[in-house]
Amino acid sequence: MNNAHPLIFSGIPVLETTSAASFAAKPLPCREFLDSTSLMPCRNVVLMSGDGGTGKSLLALQLAIAVVVTGTDWLGIAVRSGPVVYISAEEDQQETHIRLAEICAADGIDLSAATDLHICFMAGEDAVLAFESGKGARLQTTEVFKRLIATLELRRPLLLVLDNLADIFSGNENNRSLAKQFIGLLRGLAIRFDCTVLVLAHPSLTGLNSGSGSSGSTAWSNSVRARLFLRKDIDANGWEQDKDRRLLETMKANYAPRGQPVGLKWREGRFVRSDPPKPFDDVTVANLESVQEIFRTGKYRAEERAAEWGGYVVASILGLDIARGISTDERTSEQKQARKKVRQILATWMNDKAITTELRPDQNRKEKFFFTVPAQESEAFLTGAKTRLTGA
CATH class of the missing domain: 1.10.10 (Arc Repressor Mutant, subunit A)
Known part of the structure; x- marks a missing residue:
């Protein structure tokens, strides 16, 4: 339909629709994913939550490196290769430099090969993409959001990382409508630029205590297509036996099985795969x-x-x-x-x-x-x- 001349019914422009019959003459499209496990769908938003200090930003940087440097993987998982835009509103340039150097050194990667990893450092600056406007629970985008669109137009990334939700969203996290609107804005970017949007977030105290890793309204989890929770490995007594160990748990996956938590171990400045023992390990x-x-x-x-x-x-x-x-x-x-x-x-x-x-x-x-x-x-x-x- 020509948007310049919308169909008018009873004096009102109708919504643009598509006849399902038109799909019959078209080839069947395939779902595309950033990773080989079908966990991170393209053209969609993925949420990764974790308490402060658990290593969300480090894990996201490892993913970014794996995407931009051909032939590398992320925690043993194959990923597609392409440009990455990383909005860092938590870590400054110096800390990110140190982390990237340690990641690459430990994994034998030449950091100079990461030319397509484009990082925008906004720690200490206003990184808000949208804020609550008026009493109608509506979101209004900011100048930063417009600049982000221009950046995506220029870089055309396969992956957009937004670190952290608290820095980019200025509204009531417990408001279902606002949460859905904000994820909708990000989904619009994912569709427009054919990329995966990964949002890092802190869970609420309730989300931590319950083990769900959720934050604010349930709309955050309901609106994304996948949600990951990076947490410490706590035993039945509430003790953290190994402070270098983490568990990456799939809390929601629309196109992949939830499966068992992925065990991680902090080693030489980055996380490596260290899955929990299985019941039948060493059983013959x-x-x-x-x-x-x-x-x-x-x-x-x-x-x-x-x-x-x-x-x-x-x-x-x-x-x-x-x-x-x-x-x-x-x-x-x-x-x-x-x-x-x-x-x-x-x-x-x-x-x-x-x-x-x-x-x-x-x-x-x-x-x-x-x-x-x-x-x-x-x-x-x-x-x-x-x-x-x-x-x-």
Whole structure:
């Protein structure tokens, strides 16, 4: 439709529409993503939150370097190559220089190759892109927003990083309408310039305590297509065992599975991949066969509170300390993690039908569940168990 001559109905210009039938004659488009895991969609906004000092800016700089320097990856994830515009309203030029030098030195990257990483340093300056205007809960864009558009016209980035939400948005974060309007403005930039917009943000106190990483209105999370939460690795007792360790968790992903948190370790000035141990790490098929042989005796109970719980058999074979005879409050965090691992192993073997349970009288003639092994072992569940050992 020609916007200069809009269709008029009852004296009012109608909204421009597209007939769905017109798609039939066009080739089917493909969704495009910045990364190989389909986590960061192009032409969309992604939100990455994290408490101050967790390393959001550092992680975003690592992503920027991976995008602009061909042949590099981000935390082991392949990314597309292209220009990046990074609006830094938190870190100054000196600190960013140090971080980039450390990232490149640690990963063997020539910093001089990052010619397409365009950084705008606005720490200590007015970086607001939009502010609340009047009483109607409407946003008004600023001169900085206009200058950002001009910058994007010039640089045509594949990735736009905005660091930080508190610096670029001047409005009530708890106002759903304002949050949706602001993400809408950024989505407009993503569509217009065919790029991914990554916004860094601090979670609220509630978001931190709940583990959701959210901030203000739920509209922030609802309006973006993906949301990441960078957090410290806190154990069940609330302790941070390793201050150099972080977890990057996918809280929302419209086009990718949420999956398990990605473990990160701060090393030589940047983060490297360090995933948490999986339940079946160091577990072999021979271990399973040993457990099956013992469970055939029918002496071991399925209830964890029982003195003869089958989990103690698994723990003994794997050499795990799960604090037998010690109350929950007395167990260390390592013992709690080991007990959790045993539960996960038993649950998986049950699901694969490598082991099962049967209800029968105990020595006191009370009906209880005991672990046992299926009468007819099939190659199917043994194959499934083997798959779990390598892929769980």
